[in-house]
Amino acid sequence: MSSIARYVRSHLQLISPLAFVGLWAAVAAAQIFPSQVFVPPSDVLSALREVHDSGELRLHLASSAQHLVTGFASGAALGLAFGVLLAVIPALRSYLWPMFNAVRQVPSIAFIPILILLIGINDLLKIIVVGKATFFPVALATFDAVKGIPRGYLEVARIYQLPPATVLTRIMVPATIPPVMTGLRLGLGKAWGVLVAAELFASEAGLGQMMESGRQLFRIDVVMVGVILIGLIGFTLDRGFSTLQRRFVRWQ
Amino acid sequence: MAAMTKASHWLRPFYVPVLLVLAWDVLSRVNDSFRYAFVPVREISTGLQEILISGQLFENLLASLQTTCVGLAIGTVLGLLVGSIMGVSRIADDIISPLFNAWRPVPTLGFVPLIALWFGSGDLSKLVIVVLAAFEPVVLNTYEGLRASDDKYREVGDVFRLNRRQLFFSVQLPSAVPMIVTGVLHALGFAWIATIGCELLFTVGPGLGGLMEHAQMAGRMDIIILCVVSIGLAGLAMNTAVEWLARRLLRWRHA
Amino acid sequence: MHNGGMHNLSIEDLAKDYSIDGRTLPVLRDISLQVRPGEFLSIVGPSGCGKSTLLRLIAGLDREFSGSIRFQGEPVLGTSLERGLVFQDHRLFPWMTVAQNVALAMRNSGLSAAEQSGRVEAHLELVRLSDFAKAYPQQLSGGMAQRAALARALVNKPKLLLLDEPLGALDALTRVRVREELARIWMHEGTTMIMVTHDVDEAVQLSDRVVVMDARPGRIRHVLEVPVAHPREHANPLLQQIRESLLSELMNTTGPRAT
Numbered sequence: 001m002s003s004i005a006r007y008v009r010s011h012l013q014l015i016s017p018l019a020f021v022g023l024w025a026a027v028a029a030a031q032i033f034p035s036q037v038f039v040p041p042s043d044v045l046s047a048l049r050e051v052h053d054s055g056e057l058r059l060h061l062a063s064s065a066q067h068l069v070t071g072f073a074s075g076a077a078l079g080l081a082f083g084v085l086l087a088v089i090p091a092l093r094s095y096l097w098p099m100f101n102a103v104r105q106v107p108s109i110a111f112i113p114i115l116i117l118l119i120g121i122n123d124l125l126k127i128i129v130v131g132k133a134t135f136f137p138v139a140l141a142t143f144d145a146v147k148g149i150p151r152g153y154l155e156v157a158r159i160y161q162l163p164p165a166t167v168l169t170r171i172m173v174p175a176t177i178p179p180v181m182t183g184l185r186l187g188l189g190k191a192w193g194v195l196v197a198a199e200l201f202a203s204e205a206g207l208g209q210m211m212e213s214g215r216q217l218f219r220i221d222v223v224m225v226g227v228i229l230i231g232l233i234g235f236t237l238d239r240g241f242s243t244l245q246r247r248f249v250r251w252q
Numbered sequence: 253m254a255a256m257t258k259a260s261h262w263l264r265p266f267y268v269p270v271l272l273v274l275a276w277d278v279l280s281r282v283n284d285s286f287r288y289a290f291v292p293v294r295e296i297s298t299g300l301q302e303i304l305i306s307g308q309l310f311e312n313l314l315a316s317l318q319t320t321c322v323g324l325a326i327g328t329v330l331g332l333l334v335g336s337i338m339g340v341s342r343i344a345d346d347i348i349s350p351l352f353n354a355w356r357p358v359p360t361l362g363f364v365p366l367i368a369l370w371f372g373s374g375d376l377s378k379l380v381i382v383v384l385a386a387f388e389p390v391v392l393n394t395y396e397g398l399r400a401s402d403d404k405y406r407e408v409g410d411v412f413r414l415n416r417r418q419l420f421f422s423v424q425l426p427s428a429v430p431m432i433v434t435g436v437l438h439a440l441g442f443a444w445i446a447t448i449g450c451e452l453l454f455t456v457g458p459g460l461g462g463l464m465e466h467a468q469m470a471g472r473m474d475i476i477i478l479c480v481v482s483i484g485l486a487g488l489a490m491n492t493a494v495e496w497l498a499r500r501l502l503r504w505r506h507a
Numbered sequence: 508m509h510n511g512g513m514h515n516l517s518i519e520d521l522a523k524d525y526s527i528d529g530r531t532l533p534v535l536r537d538i539s540l541q542v543r544p545g546e547f548l549s550i551v552g553p554s555g556c557g558k559s560t561l562l563r564l565i566a567g568l569d570r571e572f573s574g575s576i577r578f579q580g581e582p583v584l585g586t587s588l589e590r591g592l593v594f595q596d597h598r599l600f601p602w603m604t605v606a607q608n609v610a611l612a613m614r615n616s617g618l619s620a621a622e623q624s625g626r627v628e629a630h631l632e633l634v635r636l637s638d639f640a641k642a643y644p645q646q647l648s649g650g651m652a653q654r655a656a657l658a659r660a661l662v663n664k665p666k667l668l669l670l671d672e673p674l675g676a677l678d679a680l681t682r683v684r685v686r687e688e689l690a691r692i693w694m695h696e697g698t699t700m701i702m703v704t705h706d707v708d709e710a711v712q713l714s715d716r717v718v719v720m721d722a723r724p725g726r727i728r729h730v731l732e733v734p735v736a737h738p739r740e741h742a743n744p745l746l747q748q749i750r751e752s753l754l755s756e757l758m759n760t761t762g763p764r765a766t
Contacts, residue, residue, distance in 0.1 A: 012346035020351055037370060098265035106484040107445040109361075109452060110461075113468035113476050193359030197449055200364060208362070215365035223365045227358055234357035404598055407568055411592045413615045422611060426602040 039221045044228070047221035056210070063205035064195060064233075067123065071130025072191045076184055079135040083142025083180075100139070108133040108194045112201055121202040126195060133194040134187040141183020145176035177248055185241045192234050207233075299474030308463065313482055315458035316447050319375070320490070323382025324443045328436055330383065331390025338391070339398025339428070340420060352391065360385040360442065361449045368454070375457050378450040385446035386439040393435025397428025433498045440494055444487050460486075515667060515699045516542035516565065521574035523560060533724035534560050538574070540718065540727065544666075547693055547700045549710035550718045553757065557725030558703045562669050565701065566592045579666065588616060591665035591698075595672040597656040599644040606631065606640040609659045616663055630658040633692060650681035654688060661696065670702040674709065682709075689713065694737055707757065711750045712739060719756065728756075 008015060021041055027033070028040035051057040082100075086092055108129055115125045149172060157167045199208025207226055214222030280292040304310070338345045338352075364381060371377040401424045409419045451461025460479050467475035521538035524531045534557045542548055550558045563569045565576060567586040576583040578590065599608045606627050613623045631637045634654040644652055653673060660668055673689070674682045690713055693700055704710050710717050717731040731753065735745055 009343070012343065013350050016347045017350045017354065094261060094264040095268055099268050102484060105488050106480055107448055107487070109445070109449050110464070110480050110483050112452065113464045114473070114480065116468055117471065117473050117476065193361065196359045197361040197453075200361065200453055211362070211365040215369055218369065220366070220369050223369060227362060227366055230362045231354065231358035234359065238357065404594070404596065405600060408594070408598050408600075410568060410586050411566065412612045413586060413588055414611075415615070418614055422614070423600065426600070429602070 043221040044224045048225045060205055060207050060210045064207050067126040068195050071127040072134050075131035075134025076138050079138030080142050082139040084146055087143045087146035104136045109197050126198050129198050130191045130195050133190040137187040138183045142180050145179040149175045181245045188237055296474040300478050312458050312460050312463040316460045319378055320443045320447045323379055324386045327383040327386025328390050331387045332394055335391040335394025339395045360446050364453050373454050373456050381450050382443050382446045385442040389438035390435045393431045397431030398424055401427045437494055515544040517577045519575045523572045536724040536726050544699055545697050546715045547713055548716050549714040550703045551710045552720030553722045556720040556722035559671055562671050562703050566590055566669050588663045589666045591660035591668045593656055593660045593670045593673045595675045597652040601644050604641050605655045609662050612659050612662050626662050630662045634658045649677050650685050667699045672703055707754050711746055
């Protein structure tokens, strides 16, 4: 293989996305598709600058962030509590588990129409929907984690007559943190997805709403900005969380 | 005595829902505006009869199921193709992975405005979104399944002089089947959610999501609730069916 | 009894290195061996002496070495249906039945479908697994699975069969039984067999010659002849003697425990 070919081969992972963007620009320049429908990367960049300069972007980001955080926090807190409760009090399971699973079956977005009729289109709607999306994976992961604490650990604790506080902090919590964090990460991903959908459907602000109005105005460049930002945020959230996860594990 | 405790145990799952339904009914009697939101139980049952008899529920359910199934099928085939290519060829993996990983973090429904601008607001767009939703888990699981395909089996293939095609179809792919099946199960869930989501967002065309949306605009809470229940039940039924199918396919695992 | 004449397998000045983290580790050095057609040869030695590596080189699974390996006069450049291999872990494909596993070996043999199914039947009978043709590997015991692997390795009627610690994963009782099966099959088929093992008992019981290896780097210490006719009685005094001397020799070599 020539040295150029070898260079390309070993850097394919970098070259590929660059080549993709290049191809994109070339196709747009060649006007193969109507310019309404296919905009070059440069248009996307200028649209980004546009929404940034007009202050619109900050508004949308703030709105999305606020609802995500509030919804996620409440859903996660409830999920943790529920999971622990059900794992620690087996008697409760036969009362609550079937209903839990039944509601879990229904996609979070399907609750939006009900909520619209109940409380109208407002912040609370998005928070509740995000909360629902977060609650179930977190509750499930917490339940599995707490229930799954190996008997062996608890028996060792009993043999050494460890006080309950120690058992809790030194055994139960560390044993459950990894799977619970995975559940939280999953919940975060779902929460973000549901928020975007809710903003597309019924919202006055937020990245989803920005894309929707972009669509209505046939501003495909704005829509693309939205898609890219949503992807970036989703990626950062997930990556950030898994880095946090690894920090926690190392800390033990 | 034993029979009674067994019965009471069996009834437990129903206590909380029944309580909620009663509470709901009480709330619906508080005043007129509450009655609007918390539709009385009786109205729900008449609503049920209405949409069942008029065939509305069935028609829309069928339409949703159809979209999901077709989208799932196409997404699975494409996913198998791309996942296989990536799993078998390092070069293809290096080229496609970064693009795939850039696309993944975007929630599927986030593509709706883009797809709507490109393909219009009709059934085609819905199908594209559902295919996108199903595609991702199948690619991932096919890829992982093939990559994990034990070196030790590949050596056996080497000893018997199997060529690349024989190796792929007789060794690598079968060893990846359990993971692929898991991928398809996930894809089913995603496809169903995407279907309902699209139907809510694109108000054109039949589907449970569309029915729900129209009911919401008409203020018919009873129909919405029935739709929600149907969505949950249908999702559960499909999941159970595919799991059963999977277990039959993977019989050799549990032999 | 084996016919004298042309050597089946001829290895000369074989050497192999592994490179780990930029450092080269010598694995085999100065390996020279002539294998007679139809003989049963064992290779024994302490762990780390490269005996499995040697087997894989002969099989053609590993293609990087210096020196020469010639099989039936031709240099070994890769795997071949003429050289079969039995792994320590049976490596039967769990998604295929026993019969399908055995048949897979003939996929590229050029035999007709009728011939193939005939051979599958014959070889399953040879290893006494005819009743389990339609079973899946998970349904078999360890010993049965290894016998199936043996059938699969023999179904192409290879001139040379390589066995990499074939009985290593089996419990003591099963090991003895399968060992006897192996001896019976060898006497029946007459295939040249080269077996790597750490079990001295096994090596002496089955082989015409035993290659004793040193470790680090792997070298042939010497080759022991076992001039006892087959079938062999375990209690044969000559075998006892050979067994004991081999054992004490290996114990002395091992010395301080190497990793």
